[in-house]
Amino acid sequence: MIYGKWWFFRRVTALTILGLFVVSARGEYNILVGNYSGSLFLGVIPITDPLIALQSFFATGRLYKTAVLGAVFITIIYLIVGGRAFCGWACPLGLVLDFANWLSKKVRIRKPFKGFLPSTKYYMMTTILIVPIITGVAIYEFYNPISILHRAVIFGGIGIGTVSWLIVGAIFMYEFAIARIGWCRGLCPLAAFLNLLGKFSLVSVKADESRCKIPMNIAEVCPEPNAIAAVINNRIASSDCTMCGACIDQVGGSSIFFGIWKNR
């Protein structure tokens, strides 16, 4: 793994977003008020996770203007930069799980489980969309690990914070000791939803071997084997790609790069 410029930029981006949530929650600045499901940027720009907006609509049968505006805004961004870009650049749980995987490599943990099949996360997504129709409640939001991690950071180590940290710790251990990229690749319903959106995205990762040969070991740096396999075989990353840029850092931006491409 090379810690190149894309690694640096996306770490700074994810930490900045988390930091803005924290300072805004403490009332120091009102820059990004809310959480990863729904927030208000600079007091005027609504930001809504489209999957949460759908669950809320299925639960209540109502559309709330601010939520719809926020969901449309974010959907447009995903259609430009790729749905899974959230996973690579903004998700706070991604920071934790990347650390778990890095640590398990360092101490050479032999993981006994390859993780659930990638198709499992689509079943998870379907389930969390059907349950609100039946129950009238967007139940997943209570168990969403991204929201739980946000609560853990905001509330600290007492009460809600303690319970939240325990849940985050359990997911960390699953990733550290049991399955590599186990949550994002196999179980996360948001990753499934963003994969679907990513099929239509404008920007993607592309390879051009006429510029420079792609190294044989490139797949080792990619968190999504399907994405890098598509880069190697079809020259354009699949919608599994988190736009993390690890493959670009690895080749120094020569044969693999970000570009505007259609028709994955």
Ligand code: SF4
């Ligand atoms: S194809 Fe490249 S940019 Fe996409 S997830 Fe894999 S390493 Fe990251």
